[in-house]
Amino acid sequence: MRDPTRTLVEPLLVLQGVTKRFDSLVALSDASLDIMPGEVHCILGENGAGKSTLCNLIFGVHVPDDGAMRFRGESYRPSGPSDALTSGIAMVHQHFSLVHDMTVVDNVILGQQSGFVKTGVWARRLERLANDYGFALDPYAKIEDLSVGERQRVEIVKCLIREPRLFLLDEPTAVLLPDEIAALLNVCRRVAESGCAVVLVTHKLAEIKKAADRVTVLRGGRVVARSDRPAEEIDALVRAMIQGDVKSLDKSAASALGVVEAGSDHAGQPAPTETPAQEAVQIDGLSVIDGQGVTRLDNFTLSIGPGEIVGVAGVEGNGQSELAAVLSGMAVSSRGRIFLGDIETTHLGPKEITAAGIGVVPEDRHTVGCVVEMSVAENMFLNRLEDFTSFGFLRRKELMQAARELMTRFDVRAVSPEVAFSALSGGNQQKAVLAREITLPKLLFLLAAQPTRGLDVGAVAAVYGHIRAACQDGAAVLLISSELDELIAVADRIVVLYRGRIMGSCAADPRERERIGAMMAGQAP
Amino acid sequence: MTDTMASVTKSLHGVLRPSVMISVAAVLAAALLGVALIFAMGVSVLDAVAAFVDGTIGTPYAVAASINRSIAFALVGIGFVIGNRANLVNVGGEGQIAMGGIAATAVALYGHVAGLPAGLPFLIPLLAAAIAGLLWASVAGVLKIKAGTNEVISTLLLSFIAVWFLYWCVQSPELLRKPMTSSATLPESLEIPDPTKLPLLTGDYSFPLHIGLPVTVIIAIIAAIVLAKTVFGLQLRAVGFNPIAASRAGISYSRMVLVSLAAAGALGGLAGGFMLLGDQYVLKDGFSSGYGFDGLVAGLLARGSVMGVIAAALLFGFLRSGGINMEMVAGVPTALVMVIQGLIVVTLAGAAFFIGGRRT
Numbered sequence: 001m002r003d004p005t006r007t008l009v010e011p012l013l014v015l016q017g018v019t020k021r022f023d024s025l026v027a028l029s030d031a032s033l034d035i036m037p038g039e040v041h042c043i044l045g046e047n048g049a050g051k052s053t054l055c056n057l058i059f060g061v062h063v064p065d066d067g068a069m070r071f072r073g074e075s076y077r078p079s080g081p082s083d084a085l086t087s088g089i090a091m092v093h094q095h096f097s098l099v100h101d102m103t104v105v106d107n108v109i110l111g112q113q114s115g116f117v118k119t120g121v122w123a124r125r126l127e128r129l130a131n132d133y134g135f136a137l138d139p140y141a142k143i144e145d146l147s148v149g150e151r152q153r154v155e156i157v158k159c160l161i162r163e164p165r166l167f168l169l170d171e172p173t174a175v176l177l178p179d180e181i182a183a184l185l186n187v188c189r190r191v192a193e194s195g196c197a198v199v200l201v202t203h204k205l206a207e208i209k210k211a212a213d214r215v216t217v218l219r220g221g222r223v224v225a226r227s228d229r230p231a232e233e234i235d236a237l238v239r240a241m242i243q244g245d246v247k248s249l250d251k252s253a254a255s256a257l258g259v260v261e262a263g264s265d266h267a268g269q270p271a272p273t274e275t276p277a278q279e280a281v282q283i284d285g286l287s288v289i290d291g292q293g294v295t296r297l298d299n300f301t302l303s304i305g306p307g308e309i310v311g312v313a314g315v316e317g318n319g320q321s322e323l324a325a326v327l328s329g330m331a332v333s334s335r336g337r338i339f340l341g342d343i344e345t346t347h348l349g350p351k352e353i354t355a356a357g358i359g360v361v362p363e364d365r366h367t368v369g370c371v372v373e374m375s376v377a378e379n380m381f382l383n384r385l386e387d388f389t390s391f392g393f394l395r396r397k398e399l400m401q402a403a404r405e406l407m408t409r410f411d412v413r414a415v416s417p418e419v420a421f422s423a424l425s426g427g428n429q430q431k432a433v434l435a436r437e438i439t440l441p442k443l444l445f446l447l448a449a450q451p452t453r454g455l456d457v458g459a460v461a462a463v464y465g466h467i468r469a470a471c472q473d474g475a476a477v478l479l480i481s482s483e484l485d486e487l488i489a490v491a492d493r494i495v496v497l498y499r500g501r502i503m504g505s506c507a508a509d510p511r512e513r514e515r516i517g518a519m520m521a522g523q524a525p
Numbered sequence: 526m527t528d529t530m531a532s533v534t535k536s537l538h539g540v541l542r543p544s545v546m547i548s549v550a551a552v553l554a555a556a557l558l559g560v561a562l563i564f565a566m567g568v569s570v571l572d573a574v575a576a577f578v579d580g581t582i583g584t585p586y587a588v589a590a591s592i593n594r595s596i597a598f599a600l601v602g603i604g605f606v607i608g609n610r611a612n613l614v615n616v617g618g619e620g621q622i623a624m625g626g627i628a629a630t631a632v633a634l635y636g637h638v639a640g641l642p643a644g645l646p647f648l649i650p651l652l653a654a655a656i657a658g659l660l661w662a663s664v665a666g667v668l669k670i671k672a673g674t675n676e677v678i679s680t681l682l683l684s685f686i687a688v689w690f691l692y693w694c695v696q697s698p699e700l701l702r703k704p705m706t707s708s709a710t711l712p713e714s715l716e717i718p719d720p721t722k723l724p725l726l727t728g729d730y731s732f733p734l735h736i737g738l739p740v741t742v743i744i745a746i747i748a749a750i751v752l753a754k755t756v757f758g759l760q761l762r763a764v765g766f767n768p769i770a771a772s773r774a775g776i777s778y779s780r781m782v783l784v785s786l787a788a789a790g791a792l793g794g795l796a797g798g799f800m801l802l803g804d805q806y807v808l809k810d811g812f813s814s815g816y817g818f819d820g821l822v823a824g825l826l827a828r829g830s831v832m833g834v835i836a837a838a839l840l841f842g843f844l845r846s847g848g849i850n851m852e853m854v855a856g857v858p859t860a861l862v863m864v865i866q867g868l869i870v871v872t873l874a875g876a877a878f879f880i881g882g883r884r885t
Binding site (some may be wrong): 238328329330349350351360367370371372373376382383385386388389392394395 | 777
């Protein structure tokens with residue numbers, strides 16, 4: 001199986017039967033793995049498969065309960081990230097740790113040296129490093145002025161400047177533009193060519209095709225598959241990851257994952273052939289100006305017909321959050337009007353908006369979508385608890401019964417409707433929120449913002465299914481997502497937001513991919 | 526039926542929970558430390574303990590006085606728990622008591638209520654006290670809703686205003702000071718008329734338990750039921766845990782903040798009313814005597830449980846009575862009782878660390 005040239009090289013990092021438990025949960029079970037110098041090693045798995053735990057064990061954040069690690073032939077037992085760093089292991093986390101009002105070079109210097117700050121020296125080193133790996137980075141730019149992709153580059157440079165032997169990246173592409181993803185994968189390849197080992201954690205198969213030398217697949221905390229020729233064995237890897245057949249995957253889910261190219265047929269969803277007689281939703285010149293006087297959303301005009309799914313593409317932070325907040329009654333617009341059929345909803349509060357028939361799946365599930373400390377049942381009916389009262393008292397049994405029915409219908413898996421919402425996995429939480437919003441007595445308009453973020457494949461397919469079902473029942477759907485593949489797979493047409501304005505719109509067709517990507521980056525169509 | 530049986534066994538089980546045991550152990554440990562301190566001060570421990578026991582359960586009068594104290598602590602504590610459900614920290618009990626006391630005195634003395642039938646002579650001043658406390662706390666609620674002012678700051682500062690307003694009331698003859706007949710006239714109000722004084726449960730002044738006790742018990746039960754069984758209680762919790770999600774779900778944040786703070790204020794005001802109409806009869810400077818802060822501590826220690834508030838309030842009520850007697854009889858400074866009370870708070874808070882995040 002193994003490439004004969006590789007067997008001559010000693011593995012850089014070896015994990016032998018490593019196990020990590022959190023209370024009763026076994027996050028990683030008897031995992032064995034070896035990582036060679038100079039390779040890009042992808043760790044593939046769904047959410048909760050143990051990918052992050054694996055990274056955190058290597059980086060010294062957690063201590064394994066069982067098993068051993070060897071790094072460069074010696075026993076490796078880091079007691080914290082600083083041990084890992086001294087040994088030559090660096091990590092880019094999913095969440096950045098940058099000081100926003102400091103410059104790039106100051107952020108890089110932070111924690112690297114003591115004594116005098118030789119900014120100039122560091123800036124030159126930084127530029128040289130960026131050149132070596134083929135990207136540009138202004139050492140004196142302030143972090144707050146950088147795009148997400150550029151910020152990630154700063155994180156990467158922070159690691160590379162230590163000249164690590166092993167470089168860990170935990171889901172690095174989740175926040176990037178299509179072009180930026182390609183650039184990042186390039187950087188990974190270059191780092192590997194310089195002899196450093198790169199461990200790339202991902203759940204996107206397209207990235208594996210492009211960059212991986214070898215792949216290890218995790219499922220339920222166990223290593224379930226390995227491959228030395230991942231590009232050729234992609235189907236087998238997917239099967240291992242989701243424990244099912246690729247063909248049985250929802251087509252949209254599959255294309256959103258990058259398993260197959262998104263097809264022009266929308267998974268059986270007929271595109272509306274004729275213009276509907278009346279628009280279900282009419283958004284007219286909506287603008288949002290924030291407290292600092294910055295225009296966050298600029299003259300957003302859009303109409304959505306009944307049964308139509310319109311996708312909003314764009315890099316995060318280009319007005320999507322403001323659009324969703326205004327549509328869901330959580331913020332007021334500075335200008336513009338919103339109509340739901342004949343009813344104007346522009347100035348209605350959340351309660352009235354819900355009553356009017358607008359369901360909202362918020363982008364930030366934990367802040368806006370649910371109260372994680374409360375029970376599943378309470379969360380599933382949070383917006384209509386009054387339906388379960390007599391004289392102010394809660395009819396708890398009835399609530400539990402209704403919640404149980406809804407949980408069955410939407411496949412929300414929990415021990416009971418009475419457990420805390422926080423005990424549910426991300427996918428089940430999202431299905432529960434979706435269930436609550438989709439089952440509004442008369443749903444006319446569903447606003448779904450980043451509805452599949454952080455979900456595993458099965459849950460993604462379920463979410464798409466429910467969104468489509470709502471749309472077949474005549475609801476208009478606005479799908480806001482930073483995953484272009486998702487929009488192409490699910491939506492009927494796509495509008496692109498850039499700096500709060502609609503840059504352009506087009507059919508949700510895979511052939512438009514590059515044009516949409518360009519619009520997302522700010523080029524007029 | 527099975528439900529009630531289940532809940533009875535559940536609550537029995539609750540009494541023996543480790544959290545309860547740990548709390549009891551914490552109180553005992555603090556008491557032992559207190560005894561050690563008394564010993565270190567050179568006071569006879571036996572005398573001090575005897576005085577303490579005498580002052581708490583030695584006479585029927587002592588028991589009644591302790592319980593009457595506990596009533597004020599309990600009401601303020603229950604108010605704290607209600608506000609706390611919405612993640613609000615009402616530290617304004619002291620001011621709410623003062624405003625309640627002022628309102629009760631004013632209405633009892635000058636409201637022409639003494640001649641009314643059927644308990645109205647004391648019920649109307651009590652109602653006035655509750656309303657005064659409610660309005661006072663609502664100021665903090667409105668500030669929070671309109672300007673986002675932190676309620677810890679606003680309720681605390683409102684307390685200072687109320688306490689000085691009380692001072693003004695008893696210093697100024699135009700307000701509540703009794704008519705100045707000589708330069709020796711004390712800065713206090715007239716004594717309230719007899720019909721406005723709270724009726725005693727036994728009718729006997731040697732055991733002066735007043736109707737505040739049953740009223741407080743009923744309020745505690747209602748508060749516990751509203752918090753646990755009603756949609757309002759649920760919505761209050763939702764706002765407390767996650768105001769944004771609650772608001773998206775159509776639960777009005779403003780309404781929840783205002784209602785919970787107003788309820789807490791009303792209970793604080795009622796506590797002031799009970800103290801004045803049931804116990805002190807004359808409005809004086811310093812009439813609230815720190816009860817608002819003791820009630821706040823009772824609420825804090827109870828960690829969200831109304832039953833816990835009752836327990837803590839009784840503990841503090843008896844502790845204070847015993848402390849006063851220790852000072853008078855055994856020469857132990859009241860400050861020491863304050864120290865012991867502080868020790869209890871610290872040990873209980875420490876015990877909470879062992880109990881973990883569990884609610885008692």
